[in-house]
Amino acid sequence: MKKSKAGGSKHRKAAPNKSPDACLLVLDFDHTVVDKNTDTFVWKLGENGKIPDSISSAHGEKLWTHLMQDVFDYLHQQGCTPKQILDCLASMKLAPGMDTLLYNVPENYDIIIISDSNAVFIQHILETHGVFDRIAHIFTNPANFDEDGRLVVTPFTEQTACDICEKNLCKGDALKMHVDRMAGTGRKKYGRVVYVGDGLNDLCPCFKLGKNDAIFPRSGFRLEEEIKKIQRKKKEEIQAEVVAWQDASTILEYL
Numbered sequence: 001m002k003k004s005k006a007g008g009s010k011h012r013k014a015a016p017n018k019s020p021d022a023c024l025l026v027l028d029f030d031h032t033v034v035d036k037n038t039d040t041f042v043w044k045l046g047e048n049g050k051i052p053d054s055i056s057s058a059h060g061e062k063l064w065t066h067l068m069q070d071v072f073d074y075l076h077q078q079g080c081t082p083k084q085i086l087d088c089l090a091s092m093k094l095a096p097g098m099d100t101l102l103y104n105v106p107e108n109y110d111i112i113i114i115s116d117s118n119a120v121f122i123q124h125i126l127e128t129h130g131v132f133d134r135i136a137h138i139f140t141n142p143a144n145f146d147e148d149g150r151l152v153v154t155p156f157t158e159q160t161a162c163d164i165c166e167k168n169l170c171k172g173d174a175l176k177m178h179v180d181r182m183a184g185t186g187r188k189k190y191g192r193v194v195y196v197g198d199g200l201n202d203l204c205p206c207f208k209l210g211k212n213d214a215i216f217p218r219s220g221f222r223l224e225e226e227i228k229k230i231q232r233k234k235k236e237e238i239q240a241e242v243v244a245w246q247d248a249s250t251i252l253e254y255l
């Protein structure tokens with residue numbers, strides 16, 4: 001990883017390391033691990049297969065996590081049970097080739113997830129596919145079912161420093177937090193970071209990667225488009241190797 005701007009070493013390059021012992025695979029979740037968006041996927045549990053416009057129209061005005069709390073409150077009022085929500089999530093398809101990738105990540109890779117979804121959704125889907133235990137850490141909005149069976153979600157944080165990411169989670173900060181924590185405890189210094197994502201908020205951590213790292217934007221999605229724009233203007237801002245993917249199993253050959 002590159003050092004942060006605050007560290008005053010923006011242009012310092014990561015030391016070349018062809019086969020580092022410890023590596024890190026970072027996965028976004030919506031449209032990356034799963035083929036679609038977990039939050040909007042459960043909207044079909046509402047009356048007539050949708051949620052009221054009075055809730056969805058607040059998009060852009062409210063913090064996304066708060067809008068999702070309104071969705072969960074509505075679903076609870078409609079009599080939707082935790083089991084119905086969990087079964088709905090379990091029916092979601094993974095992105096093409098993602099099962100092959102997750103089952104075959106080399107053992108020298110730690111895997112973390114950084115996502116604007118929530119802890120209940122992510123854990124349940126990973127458990128459904130038998131890969132939850134392989135994930136070292138999940139950075140996302142905390143959530144749980146309360147004693148009445150209502151899903152309660154709270155923002156991971158409320159930040160204003162990064163305007164690329166959502167207010168509830170700066171993905172670049174989360175990545176840096178993990179890498180620094182691992183290095184700080186003396187446990188592990190990653191020789192290579194590999195980032196897989198699709199959205200605009202996945203761009204923020206991409207700026208923190210160095211020449212020995214790699215970015216895998218999902219082909220045809222926003223992250224790929226944004227990286228191309230940057231590469232046309234200020235190529236040096238993205239130092240990591242960039243390889244678009246349609247089938248996540250093709251990422252394996254780069255690990």
Ligand SMILES: [Mg+2]
Nearest residue numbers: 028030031199
């Ligand atoms: Mg995504």
